[in-house]
Every structure is written in structure tokens, then in C-alpha cells.
Amino acid sequence: MSNLKKNILYFTLFLSFLLLGLLVSRVQANNAELTLATNGLSTSAKEITTLNKVPIKQLLAYVDQNYAKEKVQIQLTNKTENSQILVWSNFDLTKLPIEKGRFLTKSDFDGIIPFALYTKYSSADVEEIQGNPYILYDNRYISVVGSLREGYQKDNYYITTGLHQTTNKNFLNDYTLVIDGLSQKQYSSIAHHIGGKVKQPRFIQKIMQDRQQPVYLFALAVFSILVGLVVATLLGIGTRRANKNTELRDSLFQSLQTNIVIRFGGFTLVLAGLALIISHYFFYFSQISQYVWLLVILLVILNINFSMIVLPKSTTKKVNKGLDIK
Template sequence: MKFKKIILIIIIFLSFLGIGSMLSNVQSREANQLLEAYGLSNNTRYIEVKNNQEVRTFLTYLKKRYPHNKIQVHMTSKAKKNQTLVWSNHNVLKLPTESGRYFTKDDFKGQVSFAVLGLNAKVPTLKAQGNEYVYINQKYYTVIGTLKHYRQMKQNGYYLTASPKQPTGKFKLRDYQIIIDSSNKVIQQIAKHYGVKAKTPVFVKNHQIHQFSIIREILFILIFLLIASASNIILAFMDWKTVQQTNLKGSLLHNWLINHGIRILLVELVVTFGAYFFLISRKFVSKPQHLIWLLMTSWVIISIFYALSILHLLRKEKNNAKTA
């Protein structure tokens, strides 16, 4: 009997993992849309380095340490919120432009820094001999393109290429939040090298989930919830069968059912939190509060099914006693 109960508890745990995974799928899909708007993938994480190292030292380290790994770096300025430095050792995802073009791999190799502007970029520019330049700190950056409108992105931002040989390479690393797009292994190694922790980018965490009600995911959530509820109904019947074998009556019967029911529900509450922490560590979740809300709601629902099943069996016994 105990073995069967353990199996049912495991089924409930797996059902909760399934419910959380469906939410993760929805949030990952939405996050992917946002990340693609930045030319990044879902593997993106960020670190913050507080030493006095220059950007070029950091990029030189990446080139020497990971010559065969695909890495793309966006460094967002802490002081100039609309400035982002971009570096990559491979061809980046080409973002649609209103005019000109986006960066290519070759733009990160030379000594000249290039700029791509948001549609409403707030940065000093000037035109000379038919070309447009960004002018910052007495340095000129050739504008090669202007991005099309993206509702997910701030329109007043501008992007500069970064390279050990370019003027942007002399910027201080501590002045930037470093967003890295690569394999999880590479990102963790880079973070360990600098003694910092890799985290999910702010723009992903703050991204609004606009399409939670995805039909396929909702259907699967309901199916997993039904499986967990059915398991709890079976648990209620097993507990009832156990108490019948004890021949308890009256208040003793009620107390046993209440005490045992509370223990079962507390165990399932622990299972709920176990599923939450497992999913947080293994799945992409941009809004953890949505996950805990969904799992706790699921726990309340299956608890209600357990309680209703016990009440149904109690009433059935009372009716049988009256007719006897």
C-alpha cells in the first residue's frame, strides 16, 4: 500500500513538472522573439566585471581562450543607457534595417569602429561628404545602418562595434554590463574566470508575457492537472480503504482522516516546491512568480479533489448506515 502511495506522489510530482514545463515553453517562445530582435539567442546571460580592465583585454581573452566557440557579446553602458558595444567572432544575426546594413563579422576585425542607430537614436551625429558619423568623446564612428522599428527594443539606442584594435577597445569594462551569447559551458567558464555569476539579462526578465493563453500549452497543463487530480482521488480512496480496516467510528474516524489528510497535503506541498526549484534550475523561466503561482494553484486544486473525495465517502457511509 505504501509503495502504491509513493508511486502516486511521484506521478503528481511529474505532472507538476509537466505543468511548469508548459509555462516555460510559452515564456521561452516569447523570450526568443525578444532575443531575436536583439540578434541574440536564448542562451544569452550577463555578467558584471568590476575591475579596471579595458574592453580590449576582455575581448583578447575571449579570442585566445575560445577560438573555436561561437561567441557574441553586447556590452550595455551603465552611464549611457542607450549605448551598446557589439563584438562577435562569427557572423551575427542580421537585423532588418531601415537603411544601410547591420554588422558583419569583418566589422569587428579592423581598426575602425562602426555604428548602427536605432530609429530615434539619441546620440550626436554629423554628416560630411555624404557620410554620417556618430561623434562621441572627440571620436568619429561611421554609421553604416539604421534599424527598423522593433516594439520590443528601445528606439533611442545605438550600437558600436568593439575590437581590441578599435577605439571602443579602450573603454573600461566596469562601465558596462556584459551580455554574452554562447553555449552555457562557455558562459559559465567566463563567469568563473572573472569570479562573477552569470545571470539572465534584465531585458528578458522584464519582458511582458503577452501570449500566455497558448492553446496547445493550456491543453497540456489541463491534462497534467487532471492526472495529478486523479492521483489524489485514488489516494483518498486508498486512505478510506485503510481506515475501514481499522473499524474506527465517529470522532476517531474524523480525526484520523483529518490528520492523515493534512499529512498527505503537506507532503504534496513539499513536492510542489520541489518541482518549482527543479524547474527553476533546469528550465528557462523569465517570470518565476508565474511559475510558483501556477504550481500553487495546481496544488490547491488537487487538494480540493482529495478533500471532496473524502467527504463523498463519508456521506456515502452515513447514507448506508441510515438505510441499514
């Protein structure tokens, strides 16, 4: 096989690695968009409606007492001002992308002082005092601990609530209540406690209807793997044929073939590393480890395929009976 053909095949192999990077990037971007669309909640979150004047504090006390071992997040969207969301959680929240500062932690909900989080598009009444942003809420200033990234273009702003915070004094019927992190049975228990009903949030219904996992993503993954296998096969066949013409005994021939397999493995590793760097730099990656694992699996498959073709099946096979090396 000529060097030109080999270079073309290696370049094709490199493109298959990049294609795999594009696949992972697209999947992670879809997941990130879903997270943004659901305000940091999972698609298993449930809305509980009630017409009863149940204090927020009563709900928090019930959840804290009965589901302390679960990772629960509660979001209360003000029905009068839809962009205002009260948040409570019994664990650190990290899902939404932060541009500056930090997201809300468990200690923010356990303390007596409420904190806020907003975006540059927020409709909140934000004022700066001595260089620090504050949100005016219920005639008092709430300290802002962070802002969401610029790409998050909703006008929502988040204020903590908790068992010991003044933001817990309002009533549930004035809010749209969404809870995340529990089972269907547990949601039903909460609904029974506050005299409400469980249903799927409207925004999650819309997302699940609109969001279809693109078939092309799966096709892209299969195609990139097939391309890699075809290239490895062609390289293996070409190398095998070329080396069969060498006048070497079995032991030397096997050593040559083994050396070629090792070099192929090293070179494909270099190509994969280069593709990893380029993909990470140009594509969206929230978890680079996912791409690394896919590359490792693909490299193992390619090298096994190449080795099975190139390496001789038996060390006793004669390559050239006419040459005698002592």
C-alpha cells in the first residue's frame, strides 16, 4: 500500500474520531438545553396544585421531616409575578450554569438570611450597594450570590426560602408548586398533606412533546465506528499483503508484524488525542470524560480488528521456504 493511500486512510480515521466528538457534543448540548428549559429540574418533577391557604413553612417542615434522606428541590413560582421563583432544597444545587459567583447551597436554605440568584435579563428590581447587587423583595434587600450565564435568556430570578427564613410566610395557593427528586407515591403523600393534586408541569409536557431524540445522532455514532473499522481493516489487509512479500522466517515475520501493530496502536492513540483536543476546543463539552471513554472503546475495537488481520495465525507457518537464516 502506497504512503498516499495510507495517509488518506489515517486522515479518514481522524475524521471519524472528530465525528464521534461532534456526536458527544450534540448530546451534551441537548441535555444542557433541557436543563435550562426545566429551570434546573429533572423531567420527573411534578406540579402539585392546591387551593388551600397552606403556609410555605408547613410544606417545608413536612418535606424536611419525612424525606430528609431524599434529594428534594422545591420551586415556587409566584402566580402574580411569574419571573419570581422561591427555591428550597436539602442539598447543594449545581445544575444551572453560573456566569459569576456561585449557585445556591444547602446552607443558604438552612440559614435565616435569604439569598438570590438572577440573570442579566431578569425582571427583578436589582440595585447595587457598595458594588454588590441586591434584589428588592417584600420591602427588603436580598443579597445576590450569583448570576446565570448569558445564554440563559429567561427573566427568572431565584430567592431562597427555608424553615427559618421570612420568605416562608406566604401561602401555597399563591404559587405554582413544583417538586423534584421524589417517587410518585411520595408526591401523592405531599399532595394529600396539603389537600392538592399531582400533575406533570406544563413546561415539562411541552419539552417532552417537542424534544425527540434525533435519529441522526445514533446514525452518526454507528457511521463513525463503521468508518473506523473499515479503515483499520484496509490498513491491516494492505500491511499484511505488503509484508508477506518480505523474505523472512516466521519468528522474524511475527516480530515485524507485532511491531507494526504496536505502531498502529500508538499512531491511532495520537490521532485520538489530537481529535480530543480539537473537539474539546471547538465543540460544546460539559463532561469531557464521556468522549474519552468513547474514544478508548473505539481505539480498543480498531486495534483488535487490525491485530487480527495483521498478526499471523500460527508461528509455524512458512513465509518463504527458499530463505534459510541460521
